[in-house]
Amino acid sequence: MNVKRVVTALVGLPVVLLLIVLGNESVIDAVIAVIAAIAMQEYAKCIQSEAKFIEWVGYLSAISIAFMHIVPTEVLNTIITLGVPIVLFLLFLTAIVTNLKFNFKDVAFSFAGILYVIGFLGFLPILYGVKNGITGKFLIWFVLIAAWGTDAPAYIVGKNFGKHKFSNVSQNKTIEGCVGGVIGSVLIALICAFVMNTYFDTEIAYFTIAILTAVLSVIGQVGDFSASVIKRYFSIKDFSELFPGHGGMLDRIDSVMFISPFAYFLLTMFL
Numbered sequence: 108m109n110v111k112r113v114v115t116a117l118v119g120l121p122v123v124l125l126l127i128v129l130g131n132e133s134v135i136d137a138v139i140a141v142i143a144a145i146a147m148q149e150y151a152k153c154i155q156s157e158a159k160f161i162e163w164v165g166y167l168s169a170i171s172i173a174f175m176h177i178v179p180t181e182v183l184n185t186i187i188t189l190g191v192p193i194v195l196f197l198l199f200l201t202a203i204v205t206n207l208k209f210n211f212k213d214v215a216f217s218f219a220g221i222l223y224v225i226g227f228l229g230f231l232p233i234l235y236g237v238k239n240g241i242t243g244k245f246l247i248w249f250v251l252i253a254a255w256g257t258d259a260p261a262y263i264v265g266k267n268f269g270k271h272k273f274s275n276v277s278q279n280k281t282i283e284g285c286v287g288g289v290i291g292s293v294l295i296a297l298i299c300a301f302v303m304n305t306y307f308d309t310e311i312a313y314f315t316i317a318i319l320t321a322v323l324s325v326i327g328q329v330g331d332f333s334a335s336v337i338k339r340y341f342s343i344k345d346f347s348e349l350f351p352g353h354g355g356m357l358d359r360i361d362s363v364m365f366i367s368p369f370a371y372f373l374l375t376m377f378l
Contacts, residue, residue: 119350127247132176136232143169143228145356149346150220156341158216161209164197165217168225175232187229194221224357227330227364234371241309241378248303249316250370252296253323254330254362260291261328277335289324296320311378319373323366330365334358 126138147169151160175183186193198217202209209217234250237243265284273280300311334357338344345354353359 123251127244127251132232132236135235136175136177137173139228139232140170140173142356142360143172143224145349146224146228146360147220149349149355149357150224153337153341153343153346154216154220157212159209159213160220161198161201161213161217164194164201165221165224167197168194168221172225172229172232175229176236190226191222194218224364227367228360230367230371231363234367234374237371237375240375241311245303245307245309246370246374246378248299249296249320249323249374250363250366252299253292253320253366253370254327256292256295257288257324257327257362261285261288263287264291274332276332276339280332285328288328289321292324293317293320315377319377322373323370326369327362327366330362333365334361 126135130138144166147160147162147165151162151165154160171186178186195218198209198214202211202214231247231250235243235247237246261280261284264287265279265281268287269281269283271282272278273282273285296316297313300309300313300316303309304311334346338346346357347355349355350359
């Protein structure tokens with residue numbers, strides 16, 4: 108299993124890096140829309156024993172991300188502001204016009220899934236599109252570092268020094284591992300900030316980025332635990348087997364999703 112994880116990471120990481128470096132807003136929006144749609148499909152399959160997912164609203168919400176930087180800003184801001192009421196309206200409207208083919212439980216589970224995936228993940232293209240101060244193309248690195256840069260250090264520290272279980276939600280995670288993950292992500296973020304300041308003329312304050320990365324790392328780990336809460340409720344190990352050794356799309360992006368909205372506000376506010 109560890110070999111599968113390493114091979115998958117070695118194949119997938121360069122693809123992600125190339126997208127960030129070579130992509131533009133439209134490409135990133137489209138890619139994240141596809142990711143969101145896959146995550147929606149995994150969530151729908153996950154809850155099928157409890158409720159029927161109202162797919163057309165979920166997939167429409169995911170696809171809408173692809174138009175994030177195409178529609179005029181003032182229209183987009185209005186849509187985002189009314190996002191929650193619009194989704195609820197469409198979900199209840201579906202239940203009404205189908206003569207309760209979908210009931211309240213279906214509406215509730217569908218709404219939770221859309222809010223979980225789109226409500227968090229939708230901030231990633233918004234952050235990428237930031238052009239004031241340090242551009243989003245640089246800021247996005249710290250989201251990935253806080254999320255995925257936490258994983259390896261947490262695993263190494265937890266496996267070798269972990270003695271205190273963090274939560275029954277995830278039996279393999281320890282307090283020592285979680286702390287090691289935060290420290291590891293901060294060190295990687297500082298290296299990244301040094302490279303950006305040296306070669307790309309940015310002016311990232313090292314103390315500030317260290318604190319922000321630590322906060323985002325903790326939030327990302329909460330996101331990881333949150334995905335585990337869902338999986339334990341439905342008695343599944345992974346959301347799918349899309350990525351060998353890593354599980355499904357939701358398994359791979361759970362921490363990135365949680366970090367995204369907080370990263371948008373914190374990074375644009377303090378950097």
